[in-house]
Amino acid sequence: MTSLRVFGIGGLIAYRALFNWISPWIYIPTMLGSPLFQIVFFTYLGRFSGTKSDAFFIVGNAVQVCAMSSVYGATMAIANERWLGTLAPLLATPASRPALFLGRAVPYVANGLFVSAFGFVVGWALLDFHPRGGDVPALALVVFVTVLSCTAFGLLLGSIGLRAKDVFFAANLAYFLMLLFCGVNVPLESLPGWMAAIGRGLPLTHGIAAAREVAGGASLADVARLVWTELGIGAAYTAAAYGLFRFFEAEARRRASLETL
């Protein structure tokens, strides 16, 4: 019971404590304004180049912008503890570690979903994106799985940030590399082999491919394999993120290596 509360309520309080962009003055331009312009920009770029339809770019970017929360935010959720000096008090509690760690991700998943949904609305309102109403639930599910997987990736960066000072720059770089490697704006077939290979190991790639098909009328069954792959990638990143966190904790107790421990 307590673990459940640590997971849910604890996660929510931690979100308010650690998310740097929670103030509306920062949230709106950063989490909504920037994605809006990103979607508009790439869609126009696509129009000009005469390559894919609007929908291609809108779906790709609307899913990717969840990274504003799922990558940047999730990184903050863990790594900011270091700057606050709250790691020691945290690790001195008997709280269940999985609940403590994974619970933090939940608000960022919700946030990421919100940003992606906003992105889709932008595409629908301002550009040429008009999926059939019947396709929307399937699309929502696919996007949900993708956001989960992307948040897991962000958590991994967060764990790395417990030791590496420059992880926020890495998060920044990851955001841009996703635009290139994950099929957001360029289909994987058009990328050189090594880029596509990296893309397949990152979150978003399979989810975006599935989302495109579903938005175009495919059923969930058609994209099942893609969705399961995305889920699997997310699970792998989750395990890595949590494993790293526990490793750093154990090592800090042995060697006093975490600065604040």
Added chain:
Amino acid sequence: MGRLALPPKTLSTTGFFVLTAVLQPVIFASIAFFIFRTGHHGATLLYAALGAGLMGIWSSTLFGSGGAIQWQRWQGTLEVLVTAPVPFVLVVLPLTLATASIGLYSLVATLVWGRLLFGIPLHLAHPFLFALSIPATVVGLGLLGLLLASTFVLYRHANAMSNLLEYPVWLVTGLIVPVSLLPGWATPLSWLLAPTWGVEAIRHAALGGPVLPALGMTALLSVVYLVLGAAFLELFLRLARERATLSLT
């Protein structure tokens, strides 16, 4: 760029900042190249390369001017700079021009990257005018940054706002997507921006077309920006002092 979730007071890692500054233009350029490579439109890849390079200049300027002010604020030195006997504009101006020039790197890197990996030919129609148009555009971008930097003095969360202006300026100045593709109301807006003309000058110099009129407009608007920027800076500084928002971190 600059969408950094930095913890306050710890920008110790200029090395990584440089890394991001180095890689971001190249990443965006690659995206542009791939998109255009598979496209049917008649624009040449050189056009894409130029556009991507110019995008980098603006990113760098934006991050530089806004980020520089924010950086000073975090360091607590903003107040010191403001109360220095030198007019604040003379403090900010070199900063914005410097970061715009760093952005020059991105133009060069993009062209080189394009040449090496995508085989983009670098034939310039009017090389001399091209060489002239580049600094003119850089100055135009830098001064646009100065105009914006003046507002950052007033607002704590300037950084968030500055991030917001990256894509819009790319679009409205027609860096890589012609303004003609945008909704009608964007066209007059684009005429007011110095970089729009500079970009046109660069493109015509590289691909052929009338360069001088565009250059002239760039210069004219740049001067206007300089004057406006200096005026705004003084105004906003006064407002900031009145509202006591200078020192807030």
Added chain:
Amino acid sequence: MAVIEALDLRRTYRTTTGVFRRRTLDVEAVRGITFAVEEGRLFGLLGPNGAGKTTTIKMLITLLVPTAGTARVLGLDVVRDAREVRKRIGYVFGGERGLYERLSALDNLRYFAELYGVPARRQKDRIAELLDLVGLSGREREKVEGYSRGMRQRLHIARGLLHDPPVVFLDEPTIGVDPVGARELRQTISSLVANGKTVLLTTHYMFEADALCDRIAVINRGAIVAEGTPADLKQLVVERTVVEIEAYGATEAAIERLRTLPEVSSVAVEEREHSQLVLVQSAQGQELSQELAGRLDGARVGRVTVREPTLEDAYVALVTES
């Protein structure tokens, strides 16, 4: 059964020096510490900075694994049964950091109440009780980022007590706090023991240890040099007298000359703004006072007093003579 037990605790840190030819240095921060604390007692670990107090306490609260030796709290091993230990102890480290700045004190406490497993229906009352105890009632909705040092310290204490632990560890709880605030904090600490808790406290303030603790262990350079009640420790120096010499411009060399006297047990110097207070412990202070003043030539000598030793002097003796 002792509530807190340390048995030959050792902790070595490995540090690397140099950039090109990296050499590893093993620093023994804690070299075989043994002590026990009975239930309901206030035990003090007293020592100068760098003596190993914080390292010792970190081992006891499961944040550090000992390099050798064992420690037990309520019979539970701190390494093997870490989670069980954490449920039963509270710790207060204090300092500026360690709190969520953007949250209010109330939210900070709510979060840790969840982490400590305080039952949901008890949380509201418990938090209110604690805010009252530490004197933060009425200010709990303000964000911590606006808190003063003293307020933060009080919040740290409130946090350490959320789950009503039977054992509480405090590391230098009054450091950096203004005198009035510090006195109130000490009263709070005393009340914990009055309520049946077992408390271990580290400090480098002798008077604090004297005022609060039932038993004191003096630590220096990673080892315990003396242990006992405040009265026991005073006995160590009861044979001595202390000569206080007010000196102006006494040099290190002059102080050394005092140390070389065979009858002198220890010499300590307190730097004041324009003078030094030289404290000489000796069995024959009365007879020596003239000679001592004379040996400080080169310095102007002001008041010279001879007095009985205090616990402070015992501490100084223990630390400088070990």
